[in-house]
Amino acid sequence: MAMRNTFFFFCFNLLLNISLVLGENKASNGVYIVYMGASNGGLRTDHAQLMSSLIERNEDVLLHSYTKGFYGFAAHLSEDDARSIAQRPGVVSVFPDRILQLQTTRSWDFQSALATGFSPSSPPYSSPTGSDTIIGFLDSGIWPEAQSFNDDDVGPVPLRWSGTCMEGRDFSSSNCNRKLIGARYYDDPQLSFGTPRDDLGHGTHVASTAAGRQVSNSAYYDLANGTAQGGSPASRIAMYRVCLSGHGCLGSAILKAFDDAISDGVDILSLSIASNPGEAVFTNDPIAIGAFHAVEKGITVVCAAGNSGPSPATVVNVAPWILTVAATTIDRDVEADIFLGGNIVIKGGGINFSDLYELPVYPLTDGNSSKSESNKHTEDDARNCAPGSLDDKQVKGKIILCENNDNYAPKVKFGALKNQGAMGMILIDNRQRRDPVYYGASPIIAVTEEDGAEILSYIMTNSDPVATILPSLVIWNYEPAPVVAQFSSRGPTFGIPNLLKPDVAAPGVAILAAWPSNDASVALPGREPPVYNIISGTSMACPHVSGLAAVIKSQYPTWSPSAIRSAIMTTAIQTNNVHGPITTETGSNATPYEIGAGVINLQGSLQPGLVYEIESNEYIQFLCSIGYDTAMIRVIATAVPSEFSCSGNLDFDSVSSMNYPSIVVSSLRGNEIKRVTRTVTNVGEDESAYTAIVEAPAGVDVEVVPNVLIFTKDVKKLTFQVLITKQISAVEGDLFGSITWSSEKYKVYLKGNFRVTLNILGLRSTDFSDISYGDDVEEGKRTICLRSDLGSEFSGRRADSGKEGSHNFVLKAIPRVDNQQDAKSGVQKFRVKLLAESGGQSTMDVLFQMNVFIVVQHPQSD
Secondary structure, three states, X not given: OOOOEEEEEEOOOOOOOOEEOOHHHOOOOOEEEEEEEEOOOOOOHHHHHHHHHHHHHOOOOEEEEEOOOEEEEEEEOOHHHHHHHHOOOOOOEEEEOOOOOOOOOOHHHHHHHHHOOOOOOOOOOOOOOOOOOEEEEEEOOEOOOOHHHOOOOOOOOXXXXXXXXXXXXXXXXXXXXXXEEEEEEOOOOOOOOOOOEOOOOHHHHHHXXXXXXOEEEEEEOOEEEEEEOOOOOOOEEEEEEOEEOOOEEXXXXXXXXHHHHHHHOOOEEEEOOOOOOOOOOHHHOHHHHHHHHHHHOOXXXXXXXXXXXXXXXXXXXXXXXXXXXXXXXOOEXXXXXXXXXXXXXXXXXXXXXXXXXXXXXXXXXXXXXXEOOOOOOOHHHHHOOOOOOEOHHHHOOOEEEEEOOOOOOHHHHHHHHHHOOOOEEEEEOHHHHHOOOEEEOOOEEEEOHHHHHHHHHHHHHOOOOEEEEOOOEEEEOOOOOOEEOOOOOXXXXXXXXXXXXXXXXXXXXXXXXXXXXXXXXXXXXXXXXXXXXXXXXXXXXXXXXXXXXXXXXXHOOOOOHHHHHHHHHHOOEOEOOOOOEOEOOOOOEOOHHHHOOOEOOOOHHHOOOEEOOOOHHHHHHHHHHOOOOHHHHHHHOOOOOOOOOOOOOOOHHHHHOOOOOEEEEEOOOEOOEEXXXXXXXXXXXXXXXXXXXXXXXXXXXXXXXXXXXXXXXXXXXXXXXXXXXXXXXXXXXXXXXXXXXXXXXXEEEEEEEEEEOOOOOOOOHHHEEEEEEOOOOEOOEEEEEEEEOOEOOEEEEOOOOOOEEEEEEEEEEEEOOOOOEEOOOOEEEEEEEEEEEEOOOEEOOOOOOOEEEEEEEOOOOO
């Protein structure tokens, strides 16, 4: 019998102007496509001569000839012939005629292949049978005519559904059907929605990603062609329009939608909505509030982690009752070629349908070299191609290389350049290279900083630099994948150090899904608007998990939201399609702060073996542990034990004791043992035994007691302890490890984070009775001396001798990038570093350091 595991985690170019794709991608059927560029309305002799030479050798070699819209042909060729033809003048590219399979939007097939180890025989993803789960979406509305929402051969609406199909502008009750069973919208006195119909596209996209029906020949024009379907195509859809184009999503509408959805009878709620990063105040957060009550009623709530990456501590929707989703790539990349003179080819990113000539005939320059003589703009403006900063004569008829370190959108920059006569724009932007941005018909392409430097060097070292930009193409089976999306928000959880977020990751880059058919803003000139669109964001990752949660719910209808989350987290995948660790956009190994437990596992999550269930009283205790008082909690929750009371003190160690499918402990001191308890419920075979496999980080000892769990028909739940000890030699910082409960059939994965810091961690502004301000010690930084009621000295550990000692400390406060200040209260948040003082006089070199967040009350004159 194959071994299965439930994983539990803790965190403590070719030369010439051609492109040739051979090697491992050689044509399996011996057919290659030879592309020779655009048609100019006349006969090209090089095209005719090349075909004639092939036909003379073998009249059956030619399959197709392209002469109307562009020139080229498809032919049976050997690999050597293909290489030889690629070197001919006028040949742009030679590439294999790949055998295409029925494709979904690719993300679901990719996740399925990821779970099966990328076997060549892996079939396309097929959602398990099971219908009548209802997914509610709080979003921008829905386009009911999309084929993803047709109800052909769909059974009756579930009897438990008590929702409605609200009529509104261009939307009648007949727009709902057995697939789209409900639609609501929420008017505001100032902003009128007027309809559940989607005029933004976002809601239609996410709904079809999670639960769209199978639709063949789906593509954004010619990109990503295949068969689209959602993760749970048998699920029903209920749309709650809470967002208005250009005006965001109203908190009042969000709460009303939660209220209606709970009553309507949804099983899953999907919210691709997020607030700004920062400290979570759950009582002021409409999503956290609504989700809390939905989970109380047995509804699983899935939310996006936010798009504020790659900065740390930016993850949002962090309430432990929410399933929080980060974003990764799939094995499909959208690329476009830049051809430079001298047979140089640079790969760029972004979605563009350039109509420039395929040959590099356009003069190439950079922004800094094209600066206008006006004193209104700086050289930095020119390098970034800020509108108005470049000289008309210097850019007319040229392609411009621009940096992207200002606040102008690329299409705004190019719009100004185009008005000056520019032909195209190459944008230096790592993020837009990795995460494709829609440029439409504009010949814009994004390149990495490294490639940008190569292009700039080419410009500076050539007297007549030239280039062209080709339209985008989809690259399949891209490696490595998945990779963490640069925009995806990261942990650790701001203000709650012992709660790990995000929970999991899912595809969120360049996702193809349904789109309103009247959206001219994404249409190409002279063509009808597309009915599918490609966009990126944790908004796209969220519905992948919502769809998976619906599949699990259909198979296990009695499972609680915490059991569904546990099944998804403890079976998640940590390796990519080249069998290495999942990485970030920089190439470093991803940690739980980027991907949580890992990337979703479509097959494994349906057979998790063990689950970690959380009782409602644990969420109540969590609120108590982070500072909410008894009276407030009794108002928030519906079932608070009569004897329940809060101490009123912060207790992050209690957060670690919540039966969450991850473990975080902080403030580990040398040789101190921290104990964390977990309880697992057997949902696999009645008679089974599990053995703990521990992967501990260097410098930390982890022991599981007991290390064997034996389940029987009568014993369904068992409890174990995790004993965590920091060694004296441990490096301070965040360390990660895992515990795997392994049986003959299952592996249950638990990941963890050990936050190794000084024992001063946990001090709050209320611990300090006096605050004084020193002179500036470094540019842009100030020293803030804090005197504590706990004593003027804090216990620390000397880095040089390893012995205990007493030291005075100074908190060097560095204002955060997203620094927020309340003018009325005079409260300012700082990121601070702890420094040791020698004898309370001068600041020494840093012996030990930690990052904490405190709130400092200071005079308003500062």
